[in-house]
Amino acid sequence: MxxxxxxxxxxxxxxxxxxxxxxxxxxxxxxxxxxxxxxxxxxxxxxxxxxxxxxxxxxxxxxxxxxxxxxxxxxxxxxxxxxxFGRSWVSGEPVGARVADSLGVSATLTAFAVLVAAAVMALLMARTLVRTVNGRRDDSGNGVAAVLAGMPEFVLGALFVVVFAVRLGWLPTSGWNDLGNAVLPAVALGIPAGAVLGVVARDAIRDAASEQWLRAWTAAGLRRRVIGLAVLRRAASVVAQQLGLLFAGLFGGAAAVEVAFAVPGIGRLAINGAIAQDVPVVQACVLTILAVGVVTSGIGGPARRLLLGRAATAAALTAAPPAPRPPARTWVWICATAAAGIVIGYGLLRDPLAIDLTHRLLSPSLTHPMGTDAVGRDMLARLSHGAVNTALLALAVTATTAVIGVMVGLAANRTSTVSALMNALPPVVVALVVAAAAGPGWAGAVAAVVVTGWAPLAGHARSLAAEQRASTYLTASRALGASPWHLTTRHVLPAIVPAVVRNACVRLPAVALALATLGYLGLGAQPPDPEWGLLIAEGMPYVERAPWTVLFPAAGLIALGLAASSLATRVR
Incomplete structure (x- = not known):
């Protein structure tokens, strides 16, 4: 005690x-x-x-x-x-009252976004759950999840505003007057997050399908409802660790959506305070975001132990390493990669910075296959030149966060506090610090995403490692004298790495978008660099008149997610 x-x-x-x-x-x-x-x-x-x-x-x-x-x-x-908390340097108003009002708005918006994410997750994992309960194996890929996870939040928000607010008039376009104002921003926030949760949940169900107890229950003739509830309970023990991290991440990272929809949340307040150098406001906002993140991130561990009971710590789990899945059809991806290479290669031959004001916002044609932007620059050239920086840098950052996540996850609860803090810290805050010390640029943006991006992966790895360490075959190996190093390298790592890598790959488009968002805020890539996120931001004011200025860069992010998802399915 x-x-x-x-x-x-x-x-x-x-x-x-x-x-x-x-x-x-x-x-x-x-x-x-x-x-x-x-x-x-x-x-x-x-x-x-x-x-x-x-x-x-x-x-x-x-x-x-x-x-x-x-x-x-x-x-x-x-x-x-x-x-x-002091008084605002700009307005002179008490900071505490402003932060309290913004806290309630952001908490409400985040709660709705989590509900949307849970619904998307349920839809994505439904097929896998049904096939598992019926004793059939689900070998489908994560293509749909990759598409949804790769959709930029503010692009989704802009499309929803055009369709449901402007054209149909069902919902308000911006502001915060009642709960109706929370619908569109919550959906825009929740869909990509739900796609990531869906991948985690499907992997957890597939892992449960390979366990001995499920085969024993099926052979004993237990009802499907009983088997289904047991599988859901096991999968929920893994997802629960992510839900707390999800709430903390959405709460601290919803600033872009809050700005797009003019929602008076704490993220928007923090950004405005940072721009105005209103120190008391920034201090109070960061302190509040971190406190909420620590509290919500810590919910996952108790929830997992509650769902598993003694199985979380005792040798009641009978998990075995999951069987490998058949590889995807190689020729399909060879053709898709070759087509993408030809398009990018053709675009690299064009000048991405050439301005022609007489060709502003031209629709796609033979001369300009992807149209032109607001100052007449060729979109194909800008998309192709930006692919190298955006895709390769996002891949390197994702790989780094995955390695850090696995290493921290293997350390179990000893680093959970640090994970919670880093998950709650918005990348823009870290980027501000780096930019202040070394100036804006790619280095600050990369550091910000790496520092804050490994925490969800660490939580996923931690929950998987805990289950593996409590399994009967590892208990037997320890009784036979196997060393901790042998158990970790030969059993625990091979069991958790594929799931964590798939989780990281689905997050790859979000990493690319985070780097681009920091560039748009002046903390990363600087205009007129042909970077995908900057292309999307530059095209947003013209999305209704010239949708190709946003759709083609967004399609690039989605294609990046599909490629990453396909690559992840080959990891054993």
């Missing part, structure tokens, strides 16, 4: 120290960058007032900037102890 209490206190101390350190770094970001926050605040308050020495000195005294970094941190920590 004393040991558990000590462990809990230790984890709480780590959380408090890390959260405070991150919030402090973000709060001091304007000072770290070397820019003068007094000038930014003065211009935000009054664009007409001249930024002379006296005016800037007055702002510095008012904000406490003349006390230096130590004085700012001391002042903030003293207020935090008393529950005071």
């Amino acid at each position: 004393i040991g558990r209490l000590t462990s809990a206190v230790g984890r709480s101390s780590v959380v408090a120290v890390v959260v405070t350190a991150v919030a402090a770094v973000i709060g001091l970001l304007p000072l770290i960058s070397g820019r003068d926050p007094a000038l930014t605040v003065l211009r935000a308050r009054s664009a007409e007032r001249e930024a002379d020495v006296e005016a800037l000195a007055s702002v510095r005294r008012e904000l406490g900037l003349d006390a230096g970094p130590a004085g700012l941190l001391r002042r903030w920590l003293e207020g935090l102890v008393h529950g005071d």
Whole structure:
């Protein structure tokens, strides 16, 4: 009992120290960058007032900037102890009230998005569950899930606005007046996340189908409903670990959707505060996002233990390594790869930066097979040149996060606190810190996605590793004297790596989009670079008039997801 209490206190101390350190770094970001926050605040308050020495000195005294970094941190920590987040540097309003209002909005939006994700997951895994209960093997791929996971959230949101808000008039286009305003942004957030959960759930069901207890129950003639509920319980034990991480990730990463739909959530508030260098607002938002992320990320472990009971820790699991699936038809993917290579090669021969204002927003034709953008640049050329950077960099980042996720997952509960913190931290926050220290560029964007992208994979690997370690064949191996290294490398790793790799591959388009989003915010690739995410962002204002400016880059992300999903099915 004393040991558990000590462990809990230790984890709480780590959380408090890390959260405070991150919030402090973000709060001091304007000072770290070397820019003068007094000038930014003065211009935000009054664009007409001249930024002379006296005016800037007055702002510095008012904000406490003349006390230096130590004085700012001391002042903030003293207020935090008393529950005071301070006042906005720009508006002068209490920060706590604004964050509380935004917290309720973001929590509501995220809750609806999780419900949408659960519904999408249920649809994707239904066929696999039915075939498993009926004693048949499901060898279908994850193509549909890859397509849905590769759809950019703000592209889905824009399409939903055009169809359901503008054309049909069923739902509001933006704002936050009632629950009707939550429908479109929640669907846009939930569909890609549900696709990722669907892959995890299908893999969990397939793993259950290879276990001895299922074959024994089927041979004993138990009813299908009983078998189905048992399979769902086993699969839910794996998915439960992801649901908490999903809520935390959506809560902290919904800023783009909140901005697109003018939702007054905490992500939008944090971005606006960062742009305006409103330090108290950014501090409060980051602290709140991290706190919510830690709490929700920690739900997965107890939920898994509740679903499995003693099987989560005792030798009651009878799992065996899953049987390999037959490889996909090679010739189909050879033809598809060759076709994509020809298209990209043809586009590489064109100039992606050539501007011709007389050919603005031309529809696809023989001269411009993918049309032109708002300044007359050839879309095929820009898409082809962007494929190299976007696809290869996203692949490298995904591989890195998968390796880190597996390694952290094998460490079990010892690193769960760090995983929760990193999962709750939006990539834009990390990118801001890196950009302040080293300047904007690809390095900051890559670091931001890597630092925050491994946590969901680590949670998936951790739940799979726990089941494998509690299985009877590993218990027998330990009794025979097998070393922990032998058990990990010969049994645990081969059992969990394929599922984690498939999970990572389905997330690959989201990684590419995250890198692109950071570039659009000025923290990664810079215009006029022909980068897929930037192409989508540049085409969004013209999506109704010239949909090809968005559809072709989005199709590239979807194709990237399909290729990654096909590659993952070959991993044994």
